[in-house]
Amino acid sequence: MTAAMIEPPAFTKGEGKTLLVEGLSVGFGGLLALDQVSMTALQGEIVGVIGPNGAGKTTLFNIICGFVRADSGQVSYGGSSLLEHHHPHDLTKLGIARTLQGVGLFAGLTVLENVMSGAQAGLRCDIGSAFLGLWRSSREEHRVAMRARILLDDFGISAYARYLPAALPYAIQKRAALARALIAEPSLLLLDEPASGLSNVEMDDLAAMIRGLSPRMGVLLVEHHMDLVMSVCDRLIVLNFGQVIADGTPDSIRSNPEVATAYLGNEVHESSGHLQGFDDA
Ligand SMILES: Nc1ncnc2c1ncn2[C@@H]1O[C@H](COP(=O)(O)OP(=O)(O)O)[C@@H](O)[C@H]1O
Ligand SMILES: [Mg+2]
Structure with a gap:
């Protein structure tokens, strides 16, 4: 990067x-x-x-x-x-967006979904597979996904979009956490x-x-x-x-x-x- x-x-x-x-x-x-x-x-x-x-x-x-x-x-x-x-x-x-010490990504969401989740303020950790039901419309979901992909690209982590955080090196997880803050x-x-x-x-x-x-x-x-x-x-x-x-x-x-x-x-x-x-x- x-x-x-x-x-x-x-x-x-x-x-x-x-x-x-x-x-x-x-x-x-x-x-x-x-x-x-x-x-x-x-x-x-x-x-x-x-x-x-x-x-x-x-x-x-x-x-x-x-x-x-x-x-x-x-x-x-x-x-x-x-x-x-x-x-x-x-x-x-x-x-205002923030990242906390450590990483704090949702373990059950992919990197792409984690970054997208930053556009939904105040999400709780229990969203898991319900994630795809969060958006007001498929159009909104598509728009947020596009922005998330641009951020992943900016941060050089597009290749990891479909991975769960735990499978990735710490530095990649931290970039994803930053991307999640910026999508807001x-x-x-x-x-x-x-x-x-x-x-x-x-x-x-x-x-x-x-x-x-x-x-x-x-x-x-x-x-x-x-x-x-x-x-x-x-x-x-x-x-x-x-x-x-x-x-x-x-x-x-x-x-x-x-x-x-x-x-x-x-x-x-x-x-x-x-x-x-x-x-x-
Ligand atoms: N929740 C808390 N209860 C009691 N003391 C605390 C609490 N949080 C911080 N402190 C004390 O307040 C002071 C400042 O802590 P902190 O803000 O964590 O410092 P820093 O981040 O600069 O290391 C320290 O003496 C710490 O022990
Ligand atoms: Mg401190």
Whole structure:
């Protein structure tokens, strides 16, 4: 897969919408997992959220997705509050798609059907063979299948359209999961640890693919692989103990002493591609 293979989806819903996080706080017991976090992601901007293990990255992602409820603060997209939208279907309607850590494809559906399922918001896992009955009409089913095939082609996985996910290499499954998110025609794509489990070569492919999504949509990337976030992101937000300690270009983050201090030993190990202290799970 190369950047040149990624065709622009001609069906992005949002125009110039901004993800706005303002003064977000959430505590678990006595622990303040997020403390007055504010950040933005503009359409066309690839924003990375980084920070040491336990900094609050996943919590931030989960609040934006509606999996975790905030104690205070606001999250909105294009002026609509996300904190009042707790169903995946609501996110899709607002133009937001996400992939979760791991793969999360439906085991009983083929790759093609999985990608098609992304056009049906809020599907449950028990659809199995009932899948073909989901569409309002055979015309709609045909239209979605066409779009799914284009995405499979863009992602270089057309050859696997008829396979069940479990039969395929992990990297192919991850491409399918991304295609499934994109068929929902998002203007904002939320990615949680998309590089987990990928080889270096596969990660390079992923980087090219993510870059290919800009400027048509905003991307919020929660990721601990430094090579990937440094090469892909326009802007990085650094969390530490639930607080934003830096917000800027990869170059400014790289040379930010407070960021270096946040990672163990005050040392930035760029040769390993990781900042020391990163969550390598
Ligand atoms: N559901 C939860 N219950 C209790 N503590 C949690 C929960 N989720 C996260 N935490 C705590 O909140 C902090 C931030 O966690 P997390 O957002 O997962 O960090 P990161 O993704 O940056 O590693 C950590 O101290 C973690 O132990
Ligand atoms: Mg995490």
